[in-house]
Amino acid sequence: MSVEALVRELRRELDDAGLHGSFLVRDLHSGDEIGIEPDLEFPTASLVKVPLAVATLERIRTGELDGAAQLLVRPGGVTAPGPMGLAKFRHPARISIDDLLYLSTSMSDSTAADALFDLTPPAEVARSLQAVGIRGITVRHTMHDLNQTPADRLDPADVHLAHSLAIGAGTAGRGHRVPQLDVTRANSGSARAFMKLLQALWRPSSIAPEVAERVRALMGENVLRHRLAPDFSSDASKWSSKTGTLLNLRHEVGVVEHADGQAFGVAVLTESRVPAFSQPGAEALMARVARTLHDHLRGM
Numbered sequence: 001m002s003v004e005a006l007v008r009e010l011r012r013e014l015d016d017a018g019l020h021g022s023f024l025v026r027d028l029h030s031g032d033e034i035g036i037e038p039d040l041e042f043p044t045a046s047l048v049k050v051p052l053a054v055a056t057l058e059r060i061r062t063g064e065l066d067g068a069a070q071l072l073v074r075p076g077g078v079t080a081p082g083p084m085g086l087a088k089f090r091h092p093a094r095i096s097i098d099d100l101l102y103l104s105t106s107m108s109d110s111t112a113a114d115a116l117f118d119l120t121p122p123a124e125v126a127r128s129l130q131a132v133g134i135r136g137i138t139v140r141h142t143m144h145d146l147n148q149t150p151a152d153r154l155d156p157a158d159v160h161l162a163h164s165l166a167i168g169a170g171t172a173g174r175g176h177r178v179p180q181l182d183v184t185r186a187n188s189g190s191a192r193a194f195m196k197l198l199q200a201l202w203r204p205s206s207i208a209p210e211v212a213e214r215v216r217a218l219m220g221e222n223v224l225r226h227r228l229a230p231d232f233s234s235d236a237s238k239w240s241s242k243t244g245t246l247l248n249l250r251h252e253v254g255v256v257e258h259a260d261g262q263a264f265g266v267a268v269l270t271e272s273r274v275p276a277f278s279q280p281g282a283e284a285l286m287a288r289v290a291r292t293l294h295d296h297l298r299g300m
Contacts, residue, residue, distance in 0.1 A: 021270035024191035045244035055128035085109030110143035136193030
């Protein structure tokens with residue numbers, strides 16, 4: 001099947017499932033790639049924790065920060081409670097910057113991320129990306145700001161109403177009545193922009209090797225394995241990634257490294273037209289489409 005026919009068929013499957021997305025798979029050795037609307041921008045949700053890790057580790061490398069320095073994190077934090085992490089703590093805790101990096105990146109702990117944002121604010125994270133030549137990823141706000149959505153002000157039984165608003169209140173220009181879903185106001189990026197970051201982390205040039213190595217390790221320890229991991233993890237491959245989720249957005253960016261030495265970057269950013277929080281079918285379809293693109297590229 002030709003690339004054009006394959007992309008057309010995958011677009012149809014996504015549309016039938018109520019999904020719209022930005023997909024890109026790249027051979028990190030040759031630079032060959034295949035994608036579906038790879039330049040379409042989305043709010044990035046927790047994907048921003050990868051640029052945050054890069055900026056924090058660069059400051060540790062240059063001596064501006066001490067990774068062993070401990071910060072006092074109080075219970076409750078400033079973000080909406082998640083299923084795990086510091087938001088579940090009941091007492092103040094002193095945690096090192098290095099360990100906050102693990103919590104933020106590998107466990108997607110938003111309270112830990114905001115403790116790091118207190119040290120390196122969004123504007124400085126954005127400048128750090130610019131300094132290493134990564135364009136197309138905007139960093140405008142903290143995780144506290146990200147989590148102030150209608151869903152956090154509704155009873156659990158009414159969260160579907162927030163999803164309906166997320167689906168119906170967008171504009172043709174990617175604006176939105178919910179600020180966190182407006183690409184002109186939110187942290188944002190495309191599959192191609194995040195692929196540039198993955199390329200720089202796995203084939204270090206502008207990013208310092210020790211910084212890239214630590215970010216790769218943190219992404220390799222990602223505990224959220226329900227989205228793309230089932231289609232990319234095996235005894236003969238290693239999957240390292242970061243997920244992002246907010247209302248009707250489901251994202252994941254990562255790298256699959258095969259035992260034969262091949263390595264492919266995979267970036268998937270999607271939005272759903274289905275007003276439901278739990279959508280295992282959408283998660284599975286995202287992974288299948290990404291894997292199909294990967295397999296086609298690998299077989300070319």
